[in-house]
Amino acid sequence: MERKSVLVVGGSGYLGQHLLAALAAGGEVDVAFTHHRDTAPQPLLHALPGLRAFRVDLRSGDGLRAVSDSFGQPHVIVNCAAISVPRQCETDPAAAMATNVPSSLVTWLLSFGNDNTLLIHLSTDQVYEGVKSFYKEDDETLPVNMYGKSKVAAEKFIIEQCSNYAILRSSIIYGPQTISPVAKSLPIQWMDNVLSQGQQVQFFNDEFRCPVYVKDMVDVVLSLTKSWLADGKAVQVLLNVGGPDRVSRLQMAESVADVRGYSHSIIKSVSASSVDRGVASPPDISMDITKLTQMLGIKPISFQDGVRATLAAEAST
Template identity: 60%
Template sequence: MEKTKVVIVGGTGYLGQHLLQAFAGDRYDVAFTHHSPLYHLLLDAFPHFSAFPVDIKTGLGFHSISQEFGQPDVVVNCAALCIPRVCEQDPDSAISINVPFSLVNWLSSFQTNKTLLIHLSTDQVYQGIKSFYKEEDETLAVNVYGKSKVAAELLIRDKCQNFAILRSSIIIGPQTVSPLPKNLLVQWIDSVLQKGDTVDFFHDEYRCPIYVKDLVSIILKLIDRWVLSGDKQMRLILNAGGPNRLSRVQMAEVVAQVRGHDLSLIKHVSASSVDLGVVSPADISMDISKLIQTLEISPTSFKDGVRLTLQSESHPHILS
């Protein structure tokens, strides 16, 4: 049986690395793009995968993939400038990285429309003034990051024939094969509470965090559906969040309960009392019933996701 050819754009990032782990079996022929020195460790971990340096801003490097790897069946776009404060400070970079002009141009260069683009968007496309947004609700982002991701969705819907856009919430889960410099939410909460310091958490900012392996499963199911479909047509937008609507305080409390930390260390503050240098939407919790019905999945609860994350941190050699 012919292997499914998959290209992961942004393979050195958090989700990208978890996808590489999932693709390590023999069903897939995998290539990933990188724009960071982390990729050397990934080549050691996944010697069968091809790595291509690509500048997502200019598109330099995509042509090499066509020549050496060929037309992929599926491209998963994980590349993004995703720290809202950084996007606010450098809107030009946010637009040129987050709106994938060069990637879309590369896909349109193929003679046949047999490539599916799975694009990672964000819950920050929503305005944040109500609970449980649905996919068809208006996207009125309140910061540069969210606006760049709205623009990306519009570009893909306009220019791509086949796509699945996943509006991901905060992703929680174990550290990656090649550890990332940024703080991972659950690990960070655990480490600050472990020190015994009091920490401020927002009680009035709501999200639906998703366990990383659920997001990987969603992507694998979309790929299987695409490979098996005869007519090769997919135009999907899905909210990709977890099953629980939680404030930052509630997230911290779950970590504290799982680890036995002192709950009194968690100080409740309002998001409006802190200037983070960026407007943050208050409530971008998402209705995920379409995701559950379309892909027949049952997402991991936040508490179980926290348990699994912290278990894997104490057994870092377990990569399953």
């Protein structure tokens, strides 16, 4: 029987590495990933020696041919690659669109001339305007910043072009550090670090999200992958993927303080409007995840439990 294969685009990033570790541990599929930097992260290749790494420039598509030449047509492609820092997207909208709308990837996928590949694409909660609580998948997308706009454009492009896709609108993804540590600051670890210093720190009390624990995010991707590989039935799905709790940055910090035993007196509550971040930020993009739990039977863990698991994992490394 033919071995199934999965390609993780942007596999050296935060979610990408967690996903690669889970896929490699399963051992049931051949796994490859793409990276943008000159060399793939060595600690990752060392820890997961079965992985194939390919350098790909997603804007131009350079490197994708090498993937098909030596890895073949993947049964599943998971696209985690993006410029996901809103301020960066705001300062360079052209780069945001070129990177976040996966036109070269989809063109390459279509070049195989069949419907044998499922594209799982990571989108964001920032596609919503942020003026109410618990957005549903069929609510209008009215992003307030360039990052959200580039992600809406990507969703539309994939829905128009691809016959099999799963688009996952993810909230803030948090959890343990990756095998090869990522450069970007991780939310729980950052909060733990600043609070551990005992100085007063400001946190927004009026911006709400549904942060999702990274292992739940991985489980969603694995669940979609498994069912596609098992039956190959047409998939065209759009899902909100968040945790069950609608929390502000202030409440996130309070959870970290509770788990660690820090005093709440060093947590200062401020409005998001008190700081100019150089980019508009939607106030409330909490998401309704009923469709996710009904369709996949996955119930993401509570934020407090996720914080506990994250800090416990950090302590054991």
